[in-house]
Amino acid sequence: MAKLILVGAGPGDPELITLKAIKALEKADVILYDALANETLLDHAQPAAVRRFVGKRFGCHALSQQAINDLITEYGQQYEYIVRLKGGDPFVFGRAQEEIDAAVAAGMEVAVIPGISSAFAVPASEMLPLTCRGINESFWVITGTTRSGAVSDDIALAARSTATVVLLMAMSKLETIMDIFIEAGKGETAAAIIQNGTRPDARMVTGKVKDIAFRAQHRGLGNPAVIIIGDVVNLNRALADPAVTGSGAAMAMRNAV
Ligand SMILES: C[S@@+](CC[C@H](N)C(=O)[O-])C[C@H]1O[C@@H](n2cnc3c(N)ncnc32)[C@H](O)[C@@H]1O
Structure with a gap:
């Protein structure tokens, strides 16, 4: 057979x-x-x-x-x-x-x-934890592309939680999704987008929910990309130079190993 x-x-x-x-x-x-x-x-x-x-x-x-x-x-x-x-x-x-x-x-x-999912491996490869004791208690992985083409209702639910939110297949709806987070009072929450994670051409942009779409567009980020929203993103900035919008921490690590 x-x-x-x-x-x-x-x-x-x-x-x-x-x-x-x-x-x-x-x-x-x-x-x-x-x-x-x-x-x-x-x-x-x-x-x-x-x-x-x-x-x-x-x-x-x-x-x-x-x-x-x-x-x-x-x-x-x-x-x-x-x-x-x-x-x-x-x-x-x-x-x-x-x-x-x-x-x-x-x-x-x-x-x-089973395989190693981009949902957690891509953030990890950029020294970006999805959970951290004292900061958050869960993470959600949500698609930005539903069968109907509409934005998933789960995004609004996740935006109201304290969870780290990881979005896959969401670049084409980036602004709409960030508006949902802004409506939930999360405009100042840290956000990151990582394109081509774990590959030699990996790129990361960090910012806040209110400006991440602009920053990503400015840097020309596209698919495939993982979007991460939550206070844990600030832990990455503590490791990397906040002025650097490229994948500073990950590059340093890659060069170190
Ligand atoms: C159809 S989904 C498949 C996800 C896959 N099964 C997984 O576990 O990673 C494709 C999405 O995964 C994400 N993705 C996969 N590989 C990626 C990578 N190397 N860098 C950034 N995002 C990636 C992107 O959001 C992309 O649009």
């Missing part, structure tokens, strides 16, 4: 992947991979393995989810070990369930190898 393995590729740095994931890549007959999975990870595959890009790149359209599901089941008829390599963790905004349902309906076995 063919097997589908959903494998977490980690946040971008090709060393931020699990040993189990590498073993799955070494064994794969077919690898279907996304734009956010670092392509150098394919070097772990056997030379004969089929490598199929299914993401969106350089303005080209991504395959539809249905087309990806179909590819999984088609390859499942020809090969035994199909790896679906997904950025971060497959179960964090990864549309994994749709692929699992398609594979199960086609009689395939399914397994998941």
Whole structure:
């Protein structure tokens, strides 16, 4: 019976992947991979393995989810070990369930190898903690892109809490989301945006909720990016030079290790 393995590729740095994931890549007959999975990870595959890009790149359209599901089941008829390599963790905004349902309906076995999610690895790589004793007691991870296209109601709920809020896929709604935080009285709360986290071209902009959209636009920040809102962001500024809007602390750390 063919097997589908959903494998977490980690946040971008090709060393931020699990040993189990590498073993799955070494064994794969077919690898279907996304734009956010670092392509150098394919070097772990056997030379004969089929490598199929299914993401969106350089303005080209991504395959539809249905087309990806179909590819999984088609390859499942020809090969035994199909790896679906997904950025971060497959179960964090990864549309994994749709692929699992398609594979199960086609009689395939399914397994998941968890990955290191950008939701926490990207802030950590920039020396930005998501929790700190005495500052906050939770963090929320919310998508900025819902199925309907509307901003999630969870954002307004999170804005009224003391939680650190981590937003994925939210750059296109940055101003609208910051307005929701401002309405909740959080205009002065610290905020950070990290683009291409854990990669050599990582960039970070810090500021406050009231000005982070302007700062990000001024610096030309775009996707993929993680937005972090909360008092913990100030801990990063304590480590880095507050005047530096690049990834100062992380650069210092990277150079140190
Ligand atoms: C479809 S979601 C997938 C998330 C993924 N499953 C995970 O656990 O990281 C894609 C979003 O993740 C975030 N993201 C992924 N990798 C990133 C990176 N290296 N730097 C910044 N943001 C990243 C961005 O918000 C991007 O729009």
